[in-house]
Amino acid sequence: MIRLHIAIAVAVLALLPFAHAADEVTLKGSLVCNGACLPTPKEDDHGLVMFAIDGTDDVRAAVEKLFKEFDTEKGLDADAAQKLMDEFGGKLKYHIAPDSPALKTLKVTTGKNHYCMPATASAVTGTISEKDGKRWITASKIEATQLKYPAKLHAADKPLVKQTLDPITLKVGEKLTLKCVHIPAGKFLMGTPVFMWPYHLEEFPHPVTLTRDYYLAEIPVTQEMYEAMMGANPSIVKDPQLPVQNPTFKDVQKFCDALSKANGKTVRLPTAAEWEYAARVGTSNPPFGEKFKAQNSSGKDGFKSPLTVKSKEANAWGLYDMASNWWEITGDKATYHVRKAVTDPSYPPGEEAARSQRAGRGLVKDGWSMGTWEFITEKADYTGQKFRVLVEIEKKK
Numbered sequence: 139m140i141r142l143h144i145a146i147a148v149a150v151l152a153l154l155p156f157a158h159a160a161d162e163v164t165l166k167g168s169l170v171c172n173g174a175c176l177p178t179p180k181e182d183d184h185g186l187v188m189f190a191i192d193g194t195d196d197v198r199a200a201v202e203k204l205f206k207e208f209d210t211e212k213g214l215d216a217d218a219a220q221k222l223m224d225e226f227g228g229k230l231k232y233h234i235a236p237d238s239p240a241l242k243t244l245k246v247t248t249g250k251n252h253y254c255m256p257a258t259a260s261a262v263t264g265t266i267s268e269k270d271g272k273r274w275i276t277a278s279k280i281e282a283t284q285l286k287y288p289a290k291l292h293a294a295d296k297p298l299v300k301q302t303l304d305p306i307t308l309k310v311g312e313k314l315t316l317k318c319v320h321i322p323a324g325k326f327l328m329g330t331p332v333f334m335w336p337y338h339l340e341e342f343p344h345p346v347t348l349t350r351d352y353y354l355a356e357i358p359v360t361q362e363m364y365e366a367m368m369g370a371n372p373s374i375v376k377d378p379q380l381p382v383q384n385p386t387f388k389d390v391q392k393f394c395d396a397l398s399k400a401n402g403k404t405v406r407l408p409t410a411a412e413w414e415y416a417a418r419v420g421t422s423n424p425p426f427g428e429k430f431k432a433q434n435s436s437g438k439d440g441f442k443s444p445l446t447v448k449s450k451e452a453n454a455w456g457l458y459d460m461a462s463n464w465w466e467i468t469g470d471k472a473t474y475h476v477r478k479a480v481t482d483p484s485y486p487p488g489e490e491a492a493r494s495q496r497a498g499r500g501l502v503k504d505g506w507s508m509g510t511w512e513f514i515t516e517k518a519d520y521t522g523q524k525f526r527v528l529v530e531i532e533k534k535k
Contacts, residue, residue: 162265165193165232165275166283168335170257172233174342175332177477186234186241188262188275189226189333191285200229205288210423213298216345219327219422223343226333231273238264238277257337259285285335292428297419297454299324305456306353306529308401311366318353318529319456326415327422329475330509334424340511345479346411353529354408354416357447357458358382358466359393367396379446381464381524386516387490390467390525397527404530407469409484410497410511412528417460417500417508419453425508427461434502436463441521464522465498465514472497472513492516498523 167190173179175187190197208214208222234241240262264277303320310316329343330336362378364385365371373383385393390407397405408416418425427434433453435445444462452458460466471487472495487494498514501521514523 162263162278163194164261164263165190165197166259166261166285167191167193167230167232168257168285168333168337169234169260169262169280170332170337171255171339174257174337174339175227185236188232188234188260190230190232191287191333193261197230201288204229205290211290211293211296213296213421214327214423215298216325216327216422219331219343220345223327223331223333226331230333232262232266232275233272234262234280235264235274235276238275240264240277240280244280256339257335259283259335287334287424287426291424292426294429294432295419295421295423295454297421299420301455303351303353305356308355308397308403308405308527308529310363310397310400314363314366316359316363316527317356318527319356321352321354321412321416321455322420323348323351324415324420326418326420328411328414328509329511330507331424334426334507336427336505336507336510338510340474340513341509342475342477344475344477346415346483347479347481348412348415349482350533351531352408352412353531354412354457355526355528356452356456358524358526360447364393367393367400375443377443377446380443381447381459381522383443383464383522383524384516384518385523385525386492387467387487387494387496394527404532405527406530407467407525408528410468410470410499411480411483413466413468413499414509416455416457417453419455427502427504427507430461430502430508433458434461435459436461436503443522444524460500461502461508462500462524463503464501464524465512465518466500467514467523467525468497468499470497471495472511475511 167188169188172187173184261281261283262277263279264275267274299322301320305319308316325347328346330341358381361382364382394405432451435450448458470485493515495513498512
């Protein structure tokens with residue numbers, strides 16, 4: 139009878155998808171504070187966790203199965219993206235044991251609510267165990283590594299909602315025009331999935347519902363457009379077809395007010411949510427920077443200047459230059475994402491000065507995704523800033 143019980147126990151363990159021997163294994167994935175991944179973390183939630191994507195056969199099989207079930211090529215809506223993230227956390231999340239030898243040498247700055255560090259692409263070597271319904275790895279070594287997510291995650295996004303209104307054209311000065319394309323209302327998971335690298339603490343993924351359609355300019359405001367309306371050009375690198383560089387927040391508002399008056403419409407900056415929703419064409423697929431490679435208008439001279447407008451491909455909604463080496467100024471003040479579902483979020487700045495922080499969007503490079511959210515000021519410390527305008531659609535009476 140004892141032998142039978144032992145045989146049954148061995149057979150059951152063999153069927154468990156994540157049963158491991160006591161030997162050390164190396165897992166690769168995104169290493170981040172658990173508290174940065176939970177809506178309402180408690181004090182004891184702020185330990186390191188890894189969302190594994192590679193390293194062992196069972197991890198690779200689990201990743202492949204998840205991305206087969208949740209087909210990003212067809213496009214994920216907000217609910218599917220949330221479910222994928224929950225499934226990823228349930229099946230591929232490993233807690234780093236607090237007594238891990240590797241933690242003695244790992245430089246981690248702790249704060250009250252989180253580790254003050256972005257997620258890192260890491261290889262964790264150690265022994266795996268299960269306790270209290272969680273998978274733990276006692277890490278003997280933690281090293282930087284390169285991560286390779288499934289190639290299908292890097293395919294350009296396809297809209298889930300179709301555009302039904304024709305573009306409109308704004309008059310800019312006496313001779314110029316600006317085309318604005320229809321952005322249909324919808325719901326998406328704003329921010330960066332917690333299992334993804336890169337992931338920064340201010341980008342917490344949360345459902346956002348936009349209840350009103352709007353128009354968004356197909357390109358950033360160019361220098362010739364800005365000069366036609368404002369009579370001046372603050373740009374350091376001068377070219378009529380380059381985005382206007384580093385306008386003050388006050389002057390951006392003056393430009394929008396002047397365009398509103400000239401066209402009889404409400405013209406303003408998009409909120410950060412409106413901007414990201416349009417950049418991701420309404421989908422909730424993981425916003426890896428690689429998928430925007432054909433759209434990225436970054437120039438060859440680093441942060442000095444992007445390419446002239448329309449040098450690269452538009453996204454599927456007809457928007458150019460959403461990804462580049464400059465930030466786009468949005469209408470929201472800079473703040474960490476809320477950790478709950480919101481509808482038509484808007485966070486207008488209070489009284490502004492040159493050092494006021496706005497939410498900057500759209501700078502895509504290694505280690506930053508389309509979900510990256512930056513705190514910017516009028517003084518560009520390491521890059522340039524540009525902007526595009528939104529045109530409100532009046533509610534039907």
